[in-house]
Amino acid sequence: MIGVFDSGYGGLTILSQIRQILPEYDYLYLGDNARAPYGTRSFNVIYEYTLQAVNYLHQQGCNLIILACNTASAKALRTIQQRDINPNKLRVLGVIRPTVEVIPQRTQTKHIGVLATPGTVASESYVIELLKQDSSLTVTQQACPMWVPLIESGEHLYNGANYFVDKYLTELLSRDPLIDTIILGCTHYPLLLPKIEAFLSSHANHPSLIAKRPISVISQGSIVADSFADYLRRHPEFPQDSKGGTCHFLTTESASKFAESASLFLSEPIQAHHIEL
Numbered sequence: 425m426i427g428v429f430d431s432g433y434g435g436l437t438i439l440s441q442i443r444q445i446l447p448e449y450d451y452l453y454l455g456d457n458a459r460a461p462y463g464t465r466s467f468n469v470i471y472e473y474t475l476q477a478v479n480y481l482h483q484q485g486c487n488l489i490i491l492a493c494n495t496a497s498a499k500a501l502r503t504i505q506q507r508d509i510n511p512n513k514l515r516v517l518g519v520i521r522p523t524v525e526v527i528p529q530r531t532q533t534k535h536i537g538v539l540a541t542p543g544t545v546a547s548e549s550y551v552i553e554l555l556k557q558d559s560s561l562t563v564t565q566q567a568c569p570m571w572v573p574l575i576e577s578g579e580h581l582y583n584g585a586n587y588f589v590d591k592y593l594t595e596l597l598s599r600d601p602l603i604d605t606i607i608l609g610c611t612h613y614p615l616l617l618p619k620i621e622a623f624l625s626s627h628a629n630h631p632s633l634i635a636k637r638p639i640s641v642i643s644q645g646s647i648v649a650d651s652f653a654d655y656l657r658r659h660p661e662f663p664q665d666s667k668g669g670t671c672h673f674l675t676t677e678s679a680s681k682f683a684e685s686a687s688l689f690l691s692e693p694i695q696a697h698h699i700e701l
């Protein structure tokens with residue numbers, strides 16, 4: 425079984441894309457909604473929470489787990505891979521490496537913007553990994569601490585969220601007007617894509633913000649899904665005995681609340697179960 429973990433609903437944007445191209449596998453999604461957001465928490469807390477989730481999913485029979493969370497990928501993945509798991513029994517993968525690998529082909533100005541949680545920004549993981557891909561890139565990061573709470577509470581659907589979309593995009597683009605590629609470096613953020621694109625098109629001619637060139641906004645779902653499919657081709661031993669096409673959902677919050685919100689995100693009715701980590 426393949427485990428997919430996020431602090432909350434954001435990982436569903438990754439899960440849905442993976443299931444589209446790999447529908448035959450069995451999936452177990454775990455959202456730690458009761459303790460979201462992770463992005464404003466300390467390194468140690470994010471590591472502890474992520475390790476608890478990984479151990480839980482492993483106990484349920486997952487021998488391949490995707491941290492569908494940039495904050496956990498940035499702050500906990502390497503330690504867990506190096507210190508906490510036996511790679512013959514369990515593999516844990518993140519979402520940052522596959523994302524940065526496609527970026528150099530997608531930019532013309534070589535100026536990249538990264539929108540992410542405060543934790544991911546503080547880790548500098550995107551800057552480090554992007555410069556490993558191409559040392560001539562200019563990378564500007566913008567922390568968006570209000571976006572995950574807006575999405576977890578369902579407020580991203582309403583006009584009140586526009587204020588914080590405009591605020592963080594204006595800050596990012598005024599710090600580097602040459603940006604032509606913006607990475608949504610948090611798996612929750614694709615839920616705000618309609619508002620982000622509306623902002624960019626309504627400010628397209630604003631010279632102080634955007635140098636009159638189209639800006640592409642990169643969501644991670646399909647990129648991570650393609651990279652994961654490639655990983656499975658290279659590692660046919662993972663996941664063993666897991667081709668029933670099932671998908672189950674676990675949350676540390678109320679199961680009915682999770683099922684209601686997740687059904688909206690996935691555009692299909694789902695059932696969820698409450699667990700304690």
Ligand code: DGL
Pocket residue numbers: 430431432434435460461462463464492493494495496541544572609610611612
């Ligand atoms: N979806 C998580 C990420 O990609 C959100 C982290 C949070 O809970 O703040 O970073």
